[in-house]
Amino acid sequence: MEFSLSATQAAVQQLARKFADERVAPLSREMDEQGAMPLALISDMAAVGLLGGPLPAEHGGGAWDKVSAALCYEELGRVDSSVRGFMTVHSSLVAQCIQQWGSVEQRRQYLPMLISAESIGCYCLTEPNAGSDAASMEATAVPDGAGYRLNGEKIWITNGGIAQLAIVFASTDRTLRHKGVGAFLVPTNAPGFVRRKMPGRELGHRAADHAHIRLENIYVPVDSMLGGPGEGFRVAMSALDHGRLGVAAGAVGVAQACLDASVAFARERRQFGQRVGDFQMIQAALADMAADVEAARQLTLRAAWMQDQGLKSTRATSIAKLFAVEAAVRAANEAVLLHGGRGYTNEYPVERYLRDIKGLQIYEGTAHIQRIVIARDLLGKDTVP
Ligand SMILES: Cc1cc2nc3c(=O)[nH]c(=O)nc-3n(C[C@H](O)[C@H](O)[C@H](O)COP(=O)(O)OP(=O)(O)OC[C@H]3O[C@@H](n4cnc5c(N)ncnc54)[C@H](O)[C@@H]3O)c2cc1C
Known part of the structure; x- marks a missing residue:
């Protein structure tokens, strides 16, 4: 080892x-x-x-x-x-x-x-009526001459407003559910690719671009298909194996940032005539945070190593994403508390860490969905939710 x-x-x-x-x-x-x-x-x-x-x-x-x-x-x-x-x-x-x-x-x-x-690039899977249950997607790809016509609606698409290239998932046969999905490479200047910013002010990831996209009878040639007919859902899920590792590692980074900020603050801030870091309750919070960071990092690097070895890594990657994100949620929550009133303003970065980490808990499969992926693998069922 x-x-x-x-x-x-x-x-x-x-x-x-x-x-x-x-x-x-x-x-x-x-x-x-x-x-x-x-x-x-x-x-x-x-x-x-x-x-x-x-x-x-x-x-x-x-x-x-x-x-x-x-x-x-x-x-x-x-x-x-x-x-x-x-x-x-x-x-x-x-x-x-x-x-x-x-x-x-x-x-x-x-x-x-x-x-x-x-x-x-952007990745267009989620729809208003198909989030965690992506296989129930309503976007369609209907054969038309030497290509397909795409129609439907995609939401929450990161980079969607600035992208030149979209991977769009759409169903060629809705009765087949995930077996009827195709993946298509679509230039975002194709006629009928209509995008606007997601409505509302977001909790976190505020510098990111999130778009609502309408596919209005977009024509794509047959060679724009990524993978074969009916393989789109496998394409989508394999992309998530890459992406979830990135999210797990990003969460390790957030947890580490919370620990760094909290240690610096605990060394510097004084109350009751001593550094707040001298109080045992604060020390326990820092020690728990440090243990979480290390465990999350090891799980993430192990999942990465398994992917490098070509080993089956879906469960390990979901475990890494689940644990690292939950560890970072705990760390961000504690970091804001540990900073007292200062943690409640953007004069210090910890409030942004707390807002941002909630996004990691939702995208690329929520924490609930990661548990389903892990449990299905344990129980010997198909890992496709
Ligand atoms: C910041 C951000 C960026 C995103 N970027 C992208 C992107 O680039 N491309 C893209 O395609 N999508 C993107 N998404 C969408 C994201 O992947 C979905 O929001 C996510 O998959 C959840 O879907 P949903 O919002 O429809 O929630 P729902 O699926 O409606 O879930 C609602 C609640 O029910 C729970 N739930 C659902 N099914 C089950 C179940 N079987 N068992 C237990 N609980 C369940 C969920 O965990 C959740 O708590 C992004 C989202 C966010 C917030």
Whole structure:
């Protein structure tokens, strides 16, 4: 059993840490207040090699292993969940999915553009009436000549307002449920691709872009299909294996950030003539947080390692996502309390960590759905919910 990082993995960690601390951290509060992420930041992520990191060298990627990708997501997540979320969707849900399922031509056409950020990707699965139960989707793909006509509605689509390329899931036969789903690569400038910002002010991830998308009779040629006919649900679920690892690692980053902020505050703030960190109750909170961070990190890196070995890793990845996110929820909750009134304002970052972490508990399968995936694997049932 080897717990140390290879030189390549340590270099990726350093690269991501430097980018997070020097390039993202100074912008985080302003991005959260303004509700947007500068496109220049995305180009910079591409320029330093982060966006293409998990992709093969032949298309211009960094050929990172999964452990390296997890280390990168942890570093970004430690500083800003909106930025980490952008990259998880773009690089893991979209680009890695094209790498895994795309034809030689699709990979050649799309991966270099995604790696360089010339094209931004989004993943369109959720619908108003199909969230956790994605197989009940109502969007349709009806054969039309040498292609398909897509109709339907997608919601909560991260990067949806700024993306040039969408992976759209739609049913070619609704009676077949998940076996009738197709995945399609759709340019967002296709006639009938109508998008607007999600309504309402969001609790967290305020710098992220979340769109409501209408598919109004969009024509796509048959070679825009990713995977074969009826394989779309498998495409969607395998993308979630990549994405959930990114979310788990991002949650480790959030938990670590809560611990770092809490230790610094407990050392500095004095009450009753001593540092608040000298009170045993505060020490216990910090110790529990540190134990949670370590456990979450080990579970996440183990799931990443299993993916690297080509082992069946759906259960391990769901366990990592479930535990790491719940650990980060506990850490953020405690961190706000530990900061007292100061934790309640955005003068300190911990209130943003608490708002953001709720998003990780919901997307790419809620905490309830992760428990279902784990339990079905334990009980020997099909892992598709
Ligand atoms: C910030 C953010 C970003 C997102 N980005 C994307 C994106 O890029 N692409 C995309 O396609 N979607 C995206 N989503 C959507 C997200 O994946 C869904 O919100 C999520 O899958 C839950 O679906 P839902 O909101 O319809 O909730 P529902 O499925 O309606 O669930 C409501 C509640 O019921 C629970 N529940 C449902 N079924 C069961 C069950 N069988 N057993 C027990 N409890 C159950 C859920 O856990 C939840 O607590 C995003 C969401 C958020 C908040």
